[in-house]
Amino acid sequence: MDTGSVADRTVTGPMGSFELIVTKALELPKWKRDGNFDPEGPQFGGPEFGESTSVDDQLQLQLQSAERPIFSFALSNYIIDFFRTMWTNRKVTSVRIRAVNWNPPVESYVWTTPKGSADRVLEEIAEGLAQGKIVQPVGAVFSGDEKRN
Amino acid sequence: MDIDALRLPGSEAYELVDQLPRGAARAAAWNAYVFQTYGDKLIEASGPKYLPDDTFAVVARLFSLSAFWVQQASALAANPSTAPASEQAAELPHFHTPIRSPEQLVGIRETADTLRTYVAFDLQSLTGETPSLAAVREQLAGVDKEMDTAAMLSVERCPPELRGGIGDALVKAIKQAQALGQVLAATQTDS
Numbered sequence: 001m002d003t004g005s006v007a008d009r010t011v012t013g014p015m016g017s018f019e020l021i022v023t024k025a026l027e028l029p030k031w032k033r034d035g036n037f038d039p040e041g042p043q044f045g046g047p048e049f050g051e052s053t054s055v056d057d058q059l060q061l062q063l064q065s066a067e068r069p070i071f072s073f074a075l076s077n078y079i080i081d082f083f084r085t086m087w088t089n090r091k092v093t094s095v096r097i098r099a100v101n102w103n104p105p106v107e108s109y110v111w112t113t114p115k116g117s118a119d120r121v122l123e124e125i126a127e128g129l130a131q132g133k134i135v136q137p138v139g140a141v142f143s144g145d146e147k148r149n
Numbered sequence: 150m151d152i153d154a155l156r157l158p159g160s161e162a163y164e165l166v167d168q169l170p171r172g173a174a175r176a177a178a179w180n181a182y183v184f185q186t187y188g189d190k191l192i193e194a195s196g197p198k199y200l201p202d203d204t205f206a207v208v209a210r211l212f213s214l215s216a217f218w219v220q221q222a223s224a225l226a227a228n229p230s231t232a233p234a235s236e237q238a239a240e241l242p243h244f245h246t247p248i249r250s251p252e253q254l255v256g257i258r259e260t261a262d263t264l265r266t267y268v269a270f271d272l273q274s275l276t277g278e279t280p281s282l283a284a285v286r287e288q289l290a291g292v293d294k295e296m297d298t299a300a301m302l303s304v305e306r307c308p309p310e311l312r313g314g315i316g317d318a319l320v321k322a323i324k325q326a327q328a329l330g331q332v333l334a335a336t337q338t339d340s
Contacts, residue, residue: 139298
C-alpha cells in the first residue's frame with residue numbers, strides 16, 4: 001500500500017460520501033526545554049544582572065537575557081530531534097486510515113493499524129461505511145471521530 | 150519510599166497459591182498472586198533505572214493489594230468463616246496516564262503470559278468435565294484472543310495509538326485470566 005497519499009477510493013453509503021486517506025503514522029519529537037535551565041544562575045538574569053530587586057525588573061531581565069538563548073537552544077535541539085525522528089521513521093511500520101466526509105460539518109474517523117494489516121483493515125472500513133457502519137476491525141485501533149463546521 | 154519494603158509483605162503469594170487447597174482461601178491467594186506478579190513484572194521490565202512516576206504509583210498499589218490478599222488468604226485458611234473481602238479489592242489498579250510506555254507494555258505482556266500459563270496448567274490439572282469447566286475453557290480462549298490482538302498491533306516504533314490499543318488488550322487479558330483463576334481456585338473436584 002502506498003502511504004502518505006489519498007487512497008484512490010471514495011465510499012458512499014447511508015452516512016454519506018467518505019474519502020479514505022492513508023497516511024504514515026509518524027511520531028514527532030516532544031518539545032522539551034533545556035534541562036540545565038537555572039533561573040537563579042547569573043547567566044540567566046540572576047543577581048549579577050543588576051541591583052534591582054523588583055520582581056517586574058527581574059522578570060524583564062530574564063525575558064531579555066534568558067529566554068532567548070534557552071529558546072534558541074531548545075529550538076535547535078528540537079530541529080535535531082525532528083531530523084533524527086524522520087530518520088528513524090524512514091521505515092514506516094504503521095499507518096493511519098482516515099475516512100473524511102467533506103460535506104459540512106466535516107466529519108472524519110481515524111484508525112491506526114500496523115502496515116501489514118492496512119489493506120485488510122481498509123477493506124473492512126470501506127465495507128462498513130458502504131453499509132453505514134463505523135467498524136472496529138481486529139488489528140486496528142479506532143481513535144474516534146471529529147466534526148468541524 | 151523503598152519499593153522492596155513495599156513488595157515484601159505480599160511476596161508470600163507465590164507459594165501460598167500452590168499450598169492451599171481449592172476453596173475460598175486459595176481464591177484469595179490467587180488474587181494476591183495476580184497483583185504480586187503484575188507488580189514484579191512491571192519492575193523487571195523497567196530495568197535497573199528508577200521507576201517512572203506512573204509505574205511506581207501502580208506498583209505500590211499492586212503490592213499493597215497483594216499484601217491485603219495474602220492476609221485474607223491466611224485468615225480464611227485458619228478460619229473459613231472469615232468475612233469475605235469486598236470485590237473492589239480484587240480490581241486491578243489503573244494507570245493514570247492514557248498511553249503505556251514500551252517498558253510498561255513489556256511488563257503487562259509478561260504478566261498476561263504468566264497468568265495465562267498458570268490458568269491453563271491449573272485447568273489441565275482438574276479432572277472431570279463439569280459445565281463450569283467447559284465455560285472456563287471458552288473463557289481461556291477469550292484470554293488468548295486478547296493476547297492475539299495485542300500481538301497483531303505490536304510493531305517496531307509503535308505510535309501512541311497502537312500502544313494504547315496493545316495496553317487495553319493486554320489488561321483485558323489479565324482481567325479475564327484473573328477471573329478464570331478465581332473460578333478454578335474455588336472449584337471443588339472429584340479427585
